Amino acid sequence: MNCRQLAEQVDAYLDGDLDEVGASACRGHLRTCAACRDLADQQTRLRAALAELPPAEPPAHLWAAIDARLGAAEIADSRRGALATGWSRLVAWLRPVAWPVAMVGSAGAIALAVVQLRGAAPSQPLALRAPVVAPAAAAPPVRLALRDALDERADLEREADGRFRQVVSELLPLARAEVATWAPRRAQAFAHDLERREQAVLVASPGHVRERAWHDLTSYLERVALGEQVAMGGGR
Amino acid sequence: MSALRALAASALAGLTALAAPAVARADDGTDGDGDGAVIERAEFEAGVVGRPVGEITIDNSLGDVRIEGYDGSTVTVIAVKHAPDAASLRRLRVESLANPDGSVRLTTLLTERGSGGAERPAVALASVRVDLTIKVPRAATISGRVTTGRLEVENVDAGADLDSSTGPIVVRNVAGVVFARSLAGSQRFEEVFGSLDSHAVDGDLAFDSVRGAALTARAYAGDIDGRRVASKQVRLSSISGSIDLEAEPQAGGSVAVTSLRGAVDVRLRGAVGVAVRARAGGRVTLAGAAAPPSSADRWIEARYGARRDRAAVQVESRFGDVSFALVQ
Amino acid sequence: MASTAVSDIPRPRADLAAAAMDDATLIAACRRGDARAMELLYHQYKRRVFGLCHRIVGPVDAEEVAQEVFVRVFRGLAGFRGDAQLGTWIYRLAVNCALTQAGKQRRRQEVGDDHLEEVAAPPVASRDPRLSRRVEAAMAELPAGYRAILVLHDVEGLSHEECAAIMDCRVGTSKSQLHKARMRMRELLGPALAAERLPGGEAP
Numbered sequence: 019m020n021c022r023q024l025a026e027q028v029d030a031y032l033d034g035d036l037d038e039v040g041a042s043a044c045r046g047h048l049r050t051c052a053a054c055r056d057l058a059d060q061q062t063r064l065r066a067a068l069a070e071l072p073p074a075e076p077p078a079h080l081w082a083a084i085d086a087r088l089g090a091a092e093i094a095d096s097r098r099g100a101l102a103t104g105w106s107r108l109v110a111w112l113r114p115v116a117w118p119v120a121m122v123g124s125a126g127a128i129a130l131a132v133v134q135l136r137g138a139a140p141s142q143p144l145a146l147r148a149p150v151v152a153p154a155a156a157a158p159p160v161r162l163a164l165r166d167a168l169d170e171r172a173d174l175e176r177e178a179d180g181r182f183r184q185v186v187s188e189l190l191p192l193a194r195a196e197v198a199t200w201a202p203r204r205a206q207a208f209a210h211d212l213e214r215r216e217q218a219v220l221v222a223s224p225g226h227v228r229e230r231a232w233h234d235l236t237s238y239l240e241r242v243a244l245g246e247q248v249a250m251g252g253g254r
Numbered sequence: 255m256s257a258l259r260a261l262a263a264s265a266l267a268g269l270t271a272l273a274a275p276a277v278a279r280a281d282d283g284t285d286g287d288g289d290g291a292v293i294e295r296a297e298f299e300a301g302v303v304g305r306p307v308g309e310i311t312i313d314n315s316l317g318d319v320r321i322e323g324y325d326g327s328t329v330t331v332i333a334v335k336h337a338p339d340a341a342s343l344r345r346l347r348v349e350s351l352a353n354p355d356g357s358v359r360l361t362t363l364l365t366e367r368g369s370g371g372a373e374r375p376a377v378a379l380a381s382v383r384v385d386l387t388i389k390v391p392r393a394a395t396i397s398g399r400v401t402t403g404r405l406e407v408e409n410v411d412a413g414a415d416l417d418s419s420t421g422p423i424v425v426r427n428v429a430g431v432v433f434a435r436s437l438a439g440s441q442r443f444e445e446v447f448g449s450l451d452s453h454a455v456d457g458d459l460a461f462d463s464v465r466g467a468a469l470t471a472r473a474y475a476g477d478i479d480g481r482r483v484a485s486k487q488v489r490l491s492s493i494s495g496s497i498d499l500e501a502e503p504q505a506g507g508s509v510a511v512t513s514l515r516g517a518v519d520v521r522l523r524g525a526v527g528v529a530v531r532a533r534a535g536g537r538v539t540l541a542g543a544a545a546p547p548s549s550a551d552r553w554i555e556a557r558y559g560a561r562r563d564r565a566a567v568q569v570e571s572r573f574g575d576v577s578f579a580l581v582q
Numbered sequence: 583m584a585s586t587a588v589s590d591i592p593r594p595r596a597d598l599a600a601a602a603m604d605d606a607t608l609i610a611a612c613r614r615g616d617a618r619a620m621e622l623l624y625h626q627y628k629r630r631v632f633g634l635c636h637r638i639v640g641p642v643d644a645e646e647v648a649q650e651v652f653v654r655v656f657r658g659l660a661g662f663r664g665d666a667q668l669g670t671w672i673y674r675l676a677v678n679c680a681l682t683q684a685g686k687q688r689r690r691q692e693v694g695d696d697h698l699e700e701v702a703a704p705p706v707a708s709r710d711p712r713l714s715r716r717v718e719a720a721m722a723e724l725p726a727g728y729r730a731i732l733v734l735h736d737v738e739g740l741s742h743e744e745c746a747a748i749m750d751c752r753v754g755t756s757k758s759q760l761h762k763a764r765m766r767m768r769e770l771l772g773p774a775l776a777a778e779r780l781p782g783g784e785a786p
Contacts, residue, residue, distance in 0.1 A: 029757075029760070029761045029764060030757075056776070057768075060768055060771075060772075060775040060776065061764060061768065063775050064717075064736075064764060064767055064768060064771065064775060065736055067713050067714065067717045067775075068717060068732065068736040068737050069736065069737065069739065070714070071637075071714055071717060071718065071737055072714060073629065073633060074632055074633045074636035074637065074641075074644065075629075075632070076628045076629060076631075076632035076645075076648065077645060080628065080632070080645060080648060080649065081621060081624055081625075081628075083645075083649050084624065084649050084652045084653060084656075087649060087653045088653060088656055088657070091653065091657065165376060166367055166376040166377060167364055167376075167377050167378060167379035167381075167382055168364060168366065168367075170378070170379035171315070171364075171379060171401075174379075174401065174402070174419070174420075178419055178420075178437055181437060181438075181455065181456070182437070182455070185455055185474055189474075189493070192493075192514070221725040221726075221727045221728070222725050223684055223725055223726045225315065225401075226313070226315075226399045226401075226417045226419070227725070229417065229419060229435070229437060230417060230435060232437075233435045233453050233455075236453075236455060236474060237453045237472050240472055240474065240491060240493055241472075241491075243493065243514065244491055244493075244512050244514060246491075246512075351719065353716070353773070353774070354773075355773040355774070359719075365642055366642050366643060366646070368646070369642050
């Protein structure tokens, strides 16, 4: 067993997923290789650290907030017939979930949910009122469904994704035309490299991490489209 | 208490002691920023006391970032927050994390309106911002990210890795390896001594006085403009933008300039001989004279100057014109 | 105070099957709108659901996402066909909601209180609070998908079979994603993990 093989198997070894022969080979290599012992030590330490993360305690008022949302949703259901046309139009403007959002008063009281929507109607903000039975516990945090800077930022992220998607869709035919002139093996490597980069975009969280993955994908396609010598199966 | 713990603890203590936020109401007349706007300025040091600063990562999606290298050994941050009201101001946060390995991370964020059980009014993105000015030791390696703000880096010696979505990136007097990526933001580099790799989709790229092992610059729709480029391996490409380059080729080096749809204009100066090949779907002009008709798949070749250690030069546009000239 | 609280709380264990006996009764009662049954179900799953949300979307959004998960659970129980364990189904909803939220906005990490120029050490209770904080900071750097599998397997202690059922993927995919996530964590934590190794905590 060499170091590369150990790095691939160290997870399975530490998880106890290897058979006795495989485990023994790992142990043998670890006896003789300090660098891999370090790797295994660090992985062990990482597992311990993850398992020992302090548990996240749900806040005491969580159930009350859920109960209030359920109540509001049921009332919304009962009115859906009357509100149907307006409702489906409004839902698109609510975030992040399409439940009417409640301002909940003191225990046992009836509160009003006022949801103001900017830009939903051509001219002025709309107001939607839905009575909600307040829960008999601490009030959950109030949420007003106005368009906020965070929504605007999410919009910007979507716009960026949209532009990158458009660029990729324009580059793909150019790149494919170039790849059509390649030998089959090389063309296969292209398909693989492309998929790897697309995958990277998909798993990246939004923001600069995803934009980086997009840059990697677009600059790769640019190089292929321009007929540059592209290193296959890896590299920037 | 271990030495490491002591270090980390002293770093935290240092941060806490140095943080000195000062809130000013804009309608006091001191910091005018529109009706009733609130501005808060805080200055603090980041880093672990007694540890050289290694890598510094700055992530600010809420405004500008300006990073200046200096001869000191600590990281000094000036954060200026702008918000339309005090409640919104409290949603703007600057987080600083110093690790005992010398790395420092600064992050700005806008918290949820309802975070911490508070109720805060919605706020327009354009009305809140955080600008960071950071003084860093010259030897620090920079990692900087902005979204719509301006990202400026000046006077550092250990390279930089820069990302922007729509804000401009400006780099001046930097040594070491530099990476830069932007979607629509322009990128400008002056006096870069080291390898430089830059990619933009819609932004323009401009280079002035770049000298290093390699300059790689790619734009999708943006234009590329290069002045006093003296890197050994130069590769500029654009899909639909134009490229204008004035460079000093290096002995044994290469200059490759390609656009798919745009025009390519390359002027070279200096004593090094060059072997040039050019092709274009449009017109090819070589050293001031119209070259024999070319096509997108037929190279025209020419050699100029000294024979030894010639630099390889390639200028190409699939659908546009190319021109190549030697200038003094 | 915090440390006793932590040691008193039994860590959730990976026996989703053990709860199955009562599930059918509980589900039936919840479908009838029995308020006590609903609350019971909530308390049975709240810790792990909130934990998943907290680790995947971060502390700021955890509560909102957890609310959404349970609202979907109760509104979706009528359509729950019992082709999966109730726990698996609930955790799948939780992971999906959390990943959706993580996709909506870059994860933001709470390190201290409202004005975070001053990074105060949060009252974290674990064997080594510094390492916990770094582990959490490193997790925030992971792509959301990696974070999810890491939380399910290494933090919550679920088996690969359970992870695969929750993530709706093959066991092999679950294993390979976890391997990548751990390698990425090691890269992110490198010096921190190594530093921990020194007995007595001598600075390297």
